[in-house]
Amino acid sequence: MKDISFGQVYPVESPIHRLDARAKLIITITYIVTIFFVDTFVVYGVVAVALLGVILLSRVPLRKVLSSVKVIFFLVVFTFVFTLLFNRGMGPEAEEAAYGYYIEFGPFVICGSGLINAGRLACRLFLLVLGPSLLTFTTTPMDLTAAIEHLLSPLKLLRLPIHELAMMMSLTLRLIPTIMEETEKIMNAQKARGACFDHGNIFKRAAALLPVLIPMFICSLKRAYELADAIDSRCYHGAKGRTKMKVMKYRVPDILAYLFSAALLFAVLVFAYNWWGWSWVAEFAVI
Amino acid sequence: MSVEIKNLSYIYNPKSPFEKRALDGVTLDVEDGDFFGIIGHTGSGKSTLINHLNALTRVQTKPRINENAVLNVCGIDLTAKKPDLKKLREKVGMVFQYPEYQLFADTVAEDVAYGAKNLGVDKDEINVRVHEAIERVGLDYDDVAMRSPFDLSGGQKRRVAIAGVIVMRPELLILDEPTAGLDPKGKKDILELIRAVKRTCPTVVMVSHNMDEVAEYCNKVAVFEEGKVMGVFTPDKLFAERELIKSLGLELPTVTELAAYLAESGVNVDPSTLTEAGLESQLIAYAKNIKNNAE
Numbered sequence A: 001m002k003d004i005s006f007g008q009v010y011p012v013e014s015p016i017h018r019l020d021a022r023a024k025l026i027i028t029i030t031y032i033v034t035i036f037f038v039d040t041f042v043v044y045g046v047v048a049v050a051l052l053g054v055i056l057l058s059r060v061p062l063r064k065v066l067s068s069v070k071v072i073f074f075l076v077v078f079t080f081v082f083t084l085l086f087n088r089g090m091g092p093e094a095e096e097a098a099y100g101y102y103i104e105f106g107p108f109v110i111c112g113s114g115l116i117n118a119g120r121l122a123c124r125l126f127l128l129v130l131g132p133s134l135l136t137f138t139t140t141p142m143d144l145t146a147a148i149e150h151l152l153s154p155l156k157l158l159r160l161p162i163h164e165l166a167m168m169m170s171l172t173l174r175l176i177p178t179i180m181e182e183t184e185k186i187m188n189a190q191k192a193r194g195a196c197f198d199h200g201n202i203f204k205r206a207a208a209l210l211p212v213l214i215p216m217f218i219c220s221l222k223r224a225y226e227l228a229d230a231i232d233s234r235c236y237h238g239a240k241g242r243t244k245m246k247v248m249k250y251r252v253p254d255i256l257a258y259l260f261s262a263a264l265l266f267a268v269l270v271f272a273y274n275w276w277g278w279s280w281v282a283e284f285a286v287i
Numbered sequence B: 001m002s003v004e005i006k007n008l009s010y011i012y013n014p015k016s017p018f019e020k021r022a023l024d025g026v027t028l029d030v031e032d033g034d035f036f037g038i039i040g041h042t043g044s045g046k047s048t049l050i051n052h053l054n055a056l057t058r059v060q061t062k063p064r065i066n067e068n069a070v071l072n073v074c075g076i077d078l079t080a081k082k083p084d085l086k087k088l089r090e091k092v093g094m095v096f097q098y099p100e101y102q103l104f105a106d107t108v109a110e111d112v113a114y115g116a117k118n119l120g121v122d123k124d125e126i127n128v129r130v131h132e133a134i135e136r137v138g139l140d141y142d143d144v145a146m147r148s149p150f151d152l153s154g155g156q157k158r159r160v161a162i163a164g165v166i167v168m169r170p171e172l173l174i175l176d177e178p179t180a181g182l183d184p185k186g187k188k189d190i191l192e193l194i195r196a197v198k199r200t201c202p203t204v205v206m207v208s209h210n211m212d213e214v215a216e217y218c219n220k221v222a223v224f225e226e227g228k229v230m231g232v233f234t235p236d237k238l239f240a241e242r243e244l245i246k247s248l249g250l251e252l253p254t255v256t257e258l259a260a261y262l263a264e265s266g267v268n269v270d271p272s273t274l275t276e277a278g279l280e281s282q283l284i285a286y287a288k289n290i291k292n293n294a295e
Ligand SMILES: Nc1ncnc2c1ncn2[C@@H]1O[C@H](COP(=O)(O)OP(=O)(O)OP(=O)(O)O)[C@@H](O)[C@H]1O
Pocket: B012, B013, B020, B021, B022, B040, B041, B042, B043, B044, B045, B046, B047, B048, B049
């Protein structure tokens, strides 16, 4: 329960941690878009190197960042195997000619294009997870919600309650660790009374969880009431006329970060479309 | 011997910026029949230690610590890879801080029965035990047994929670701040209850922040500071060591404080008296003495 590495800030001082949360959010979105334009291994390599640079700069241990891939590891293996087995490429003759092999068994096929496609998909998935997880390692949920609120604030013109939504989101994020801690306490208390949560079939296990779930619900409801009282007693009245304690302000590093991510997107686009017809780009990016 | 601990350490979140050494080479023994107190500041590792006694926290081996640690509870070696947890939990009863949060069942009787059921005790025996446990914590079985535990008062809930532990008839009862958040009368009631329970469950370990409780009820006290045991004392020895008490930022029991003050102002009482009853009898003797002298 304690090593859910996704969504936990790694508290060190670094230029990446200090960046404005809005910049980090937009850059992460740009990064995701960028990944979808990549279609060759060489360019995946370029993106990976850029990401590696950012990770090193953030001073979050590489192992820690990589461990967030654990969550989707099976997904990656699955997609890889399925793409490999079902992709028929350009058909038997062309594949044989291009890669020198085309193995068929039953409904499955292993061929050169299939292998390459499966590999690209795997790369794409890995890179897709690593970027956002670096965002959560370097940005507190509070900052992130503030950034989301800020970026969505134009929607207020449409009378959408953006501030309230952001408030709900930050409360939820804030309470997740508390509730996990509480769950563990209650589980411990029931274990001490001889409960066993990892025995028997699925129904037995579900039934065994009841003595944990009921106190959890009661605690959560109680906490919600207390929280509502606490919010009321501090005269909270929603967004109107509310000022910020931490005013978000762009500084030079934020601009540089934007430029860097724009440059990366541009480079990837050049590789993808080769607008100027450069021959070295065409050669460079065959696989 | 009920509990034997040697050189036990524990680190939360090892090798990360959250790393925290909660226990640091703890060594202590709890003999059969002890009423063993554990005191120390917030965050000194008391809860971490007692969670080890019930194997809720396992002896840590991963970052090479605890290589020569010993943790033996009621004859079960907890440094083993797979100790018999069922047997352990039958022998060791554990009452957590704010135990009323563990209540879940529709009725008090059902909730109290939960532990016994988990042990596989048969039905008639469960009924006998539940009845006995509810009465033992000072509640009226006929009154509360069929009520919902959530309709009870805070103090009553806590009693039900304690009943839910003693229904398992443990040999060793561990309590983590059993009196936290109760009013003075509630505190006293719970402690008297523990004293009564101790007649059938011979060994009790109690974590406490309250020096009055420790002085009055415990026969041995371990003092924790930053994950280390600063020493194990009898209460009169501990509270006689004024320097140590002061350096650890602890307080004297109210009674002792009063006795020391009286002794200083010339009343003939022992300045290290630990119990209310003790001070009372000395004051009566003193008063009689004055009266006799006057006659
Ligand atoms: N689950 C946990 N994760 C990380 N650190 C923890 C965890 N539980 C406790 N700690 C840390 O370990 C240290 C010892 O905690 P512990 O709960 O044992 O203290 P305690 O003596 O019981 O305090 P209290 O009197 O407040 O109950 C504390 O510094 C605490 O911050």
